[in-house]
Amino acid sequence: MNWKTDSELIPLSWFKEMRISSPVVFNSEKNTWDVYKYEDVKKIFADHEHYSSKGTESAMEPINSSILRQDPPKHRQLRMLVSQAFTPRAIESLAPKIESIAQQLCDQAEVTGEMDALLDYASPLPIIVIVEMLGIPSVDRDRFKEWSDSLVGNDGERYFQCQKEMSDYFSDIMNRRRLDPQDDLISNLVHAKVEGEQLSDLEIIGFCILLLVAGNETTTNLITSALLCLDSDREARKSLIEEPSMIPQAIEEVLRYCSPVQTMIRIVKKTTVLRGQTLSPGQMVNLWIGSANHDGEHFDTPEKFDIHRNPNPHLAFGHGIHFCLGSQLARLESKIAIQTLLSRFPDYARDRTHTLERLDSWMMFGVNRLPLVLTK
Incomplete structure (x- = not known):
């Protein structure tokens, strides 16, 4: 791939070095462990006896009440x-709506002959879908995007502040839905019961926040990364134009190669030994999905972007009980987005006067802009 250097966008060389020399390494300053190999990352995802999904922040933070940060049995109840x-x-059933959104966004871009694939296409498409699922006024889409970016960014103060803002926002909508239910997800959540118990306000808010981030950031970066990869690999693009049925398989390779979520966190519950290292209760563990998906012990020629790769057991959506609930929606949105753009602008090209820059996020991978020149 000629659009990046490892050190600037995806640190593939660093990941490879760590898998070989320090697959499980302790950061004494932060009291955290970093885990880089596929086998270990997958194992920890499934080991609920020794590792917890609960976060390290205050229990009152809404995101900590979402299914993302719950262990069994509470996790099972919420997920059900x-x-x-x-x-x-x-x-x-959402496919026609997603197709309509993609076509409308392409119509707008066709007028000028150019688009920023991130700002004008990959970002608004999933935001519109999630906003409609939740039952949020369309005028608030821009606020949702700003909140979403802050939740995955590196500004800790803004991370907590936007959760407060979102809590106030969703509390108001929840109160209105209790009095006047609508045909939307928030109405369903405020009136639903899990084993005879209603969800708490914090649990509902936590899920709404999780859905916003997972449903927007992951898909947005998946779409932009796919367009970026296909800009460099013209043979792959030609194959997908000629045989659109291959697009889902190509998306799986994008998920592996440019994993939107680069790392997930677990907290050690019980003392355990991993590759000779002793992990103690309370310590945080960073599971480097981006590294695991490039592990040569599980993927042949992992540094190669190959839309024909099969099997492709990547961990981009996690593993086990926390496997991403919205994975099917992300795949559907990405498939429609890529197929629509390729059919409308098969000869699109990245504007190479613009220097690619990675998002300011330690946990997500994506670029902060992707200007395209469009031709039919």
Whole structure:
């Protein structure tokens, strides 16, 4: 791939070095462990006896009340409820709406002959879908995008502040939905019961925040990374134009190669030994998904972007009970977005007068802008 250097966008050389020399390494300053190999990352994802998904921040932070940060049995209860909105039938029913959004965004870009693939296409598409699922006024889309970016950014103060802002925002909507239910996800959540108990306000807010981030940031960066990869690999692009049925398989390779979520966190619950290292209760563990998905012990020629890769057991959506609830929606949105843009602008090209820059986020991978020149 000629659009990056490892050190600037995806630190593939660093990941490889760490997998070889220090696959499990302790950061004494932060009291955290970093885990780089596929086998170890996958194992920890599934080990709920020794590792907890609960965060290190205040228990009152809404994101800590979401299914992302819950262990069994609470996790099972919450997931059982919210998964009703993500059944295969429910997701597939969104396809016409997603196609309409993609076409409208391409119509707008066609007028000028150019677009920023991030700002004008990959970002608004999933935001519009999530906003409609939740039942949020369309005029608030820009606020949602700003909140979403802050939640995955590196500004800790803004991270906590935007959760407070979102808590106030969703509390107001929840109160209105209790009095006047609508055909939307928030109405369903405020009236639903899990094993006879209603969800707390904090749990509902936490899920709304999680859905916003997971449903927006992951898909946005997946779409932009796909367009970036296909700009460099013209043979792959030609294959997908000629045979659109291959797009889902190509998206799986984008998920592996440019994993939108680069790392996930676990907290050690019980003393355990991993590759000769003793991990103690309370210590944080960074699971480097981006490294695991380039582990040569599990992927042949991992440094190569290969849309024909099969099998492709990447960990981009996690593993085990915390496997991403919205993975099917992300895949559907990305498939439609890529297929629509390739059909409308098969000869699109990245504007190479613009220097690519990575998002200011330690946990997400993506670029902060992707200007394209469009030709039919």
